[in-house]
Amino acid sequence: MNRYLIVFLLLFTVPSLYAQVIGEKHYPPFVIVPLGVRGGLDESNLSSYMVAAGGTDDYICLDAGTLFAGIQKAVDNHVFQGPASAVLRSRIKVYFISHPHLDHVAGLIINSPEDTAKNIYGLPSCLNVIRDKYFSWQSWANFADDGEKPQLKKYHYAPMTPGQPEKIAGTSLTVKAFPLSHGTNYESTAFLVENGGRYLLYLGDTGADTVEHSNRLHQLWEAVAPLVKTGQLSAIFIETSFPNEQPVKSLFGHLTPDLLMQELAALNKTAGTEDLHQLSIIITHRKPSGNQEETIRRQLEGHNPLKVRLVFPEQGRMMGF
């Protein structure tokens, strides 16, 4: 063989082989693009997280408080190529909604006229409120396939059964739902996302078991403890809405830094681990009143006995776990 041809082949084949064999090993199991990270008030930045298997562009969207404005921020940061509405249409494959408070679902409703056909996953308690209160022809056109007629049938409601895994078509992800308590008689949801034996856990708004007089978090910790022990669970997205000064009677089903650490201690005990230093805890839903966001960060960093990796997500900035 001509030696120039050999050099030519090496030059063009080896980098491609490298990308396939070596390069792909560098993809993290999950890539996340936060579309909104604040716990209320700021309509431009409300809870929503796009999650894909590393190395793919096929995202599920966990909660949908803000979509368009968050995607626009990600486009500005060169995470996606715009326009924002094209990213919304083609990159987001399905929605998972943790609970139907408006700050977790407003973006989905408001963007529905421009969206493509998708499934909306959630517990029945959540999907029923979306059906009856938002896609109702009085609040909005009914873009879904249940509820008030005419039904425009762009969205399909996909009710979940707690603990039963759902394979998400068009992705390599599987998702399980676990019910949470978010104030008296109000159900929220945690989603456990799996990609090839690696896990990410996302919790919607939730109070602590002690405050909620509930065992929902205890049950969730029991379910994920084996994954913590083996190191298969790399990240937990969990709220810390208020600083420690918030009176217990004004928690409204939310966590403080101390209550979060108390719940993580319960997880650590259930898992039988020494500490949780291998776990990334992504702090969601800090309420932006006054200086509260900074106070919450300071309180968490100042008292972290289990040595978790505290992460404060930024709107439109990609993360990998």
Added chain:
Amino acid sequence: MNRYLIVFLLLFTVPSLYAQVIGEKHYPPFVIVPLGVRGGLDESNLSSYMVAAGGTDDYICLDAGTLFAGIQKAVDNHVFQGPASAVLRSRIKVYFISHPHLDHVAGLIINSPEDTAKNIYGLPSCLNVIRDKYFSWQSWANFADDGEKPQLKKYHYAPMTPGQPEKIAGTSLTVKAFPLSHGTNYESTAFLVENGGRYLLYLGDTGADTVEHSNRLHQLWEAVAPLVKTGQLSAIFIETSFPNEQPVKSLFGHLTPDLLMQELAALNKTAGTEDLHQLSIIITHRKPSGNQEETIRRQLEGHNPLKVRLVFPEQGRMMGF
């Protein structure tokens, strides 16, 4: 009297006299701070306009699609002194909601936990949907004084009767409501705001009478025609959601540039004026899909037979009329 004292007094008294006697004459009848100007999708910039009598800081808020993010923009532009939540609490005295589609009311719901006690004005058809669909304990806590119990009673629903003026406490403004047609069997509202014999007209989403098979705009033009004739009406805020290319069957109760000009011709005819060159037409609710906002602007500027002053409002930039 010591001549230095005379100079001193002149220096300090005259500018203050000037401000009182001369300066105040320069205030326009109305100052407006747009908090959101886009017709959907972008959660950070949805319909909402703060309106005050010139020279005062006491605003009414016409629609409330985006509040916090719009106030933040105005703070960044030095229109208000922050923080945004303080402006929301103290500068906005009351809300007027034209219709309960989520892109006109999401900001009010989402900011309610931090807001102060206020009236929400609207036609009963609108207030009933806010009561039943949003402040319902399933979508959100009930911060109002009607509907599902417990009622937190921060907001008082103030139902309006079409054509009946409401004096707005804490301001020098009076507001009248006129029903509009926004698609089949869906009621929207125009608000006519008065300050000392000068008027500003704000229309919520509306279709053209010809398309809606309605006479609601005709009736509105009849009511305001005398104010156009005398020059007392200085500005009309009206939507142009779609460009001229939008098929009639896909207007969903909205206007195009041609339909807007057709309706303004009807107003001009009713008023018996030669043209409407004294009238500022503030274009609201352009839908931000693709290049549509720019297309709508070009089409309006390209065909303006009545010579109205076309104004394209910007979020967080103060205007006077």
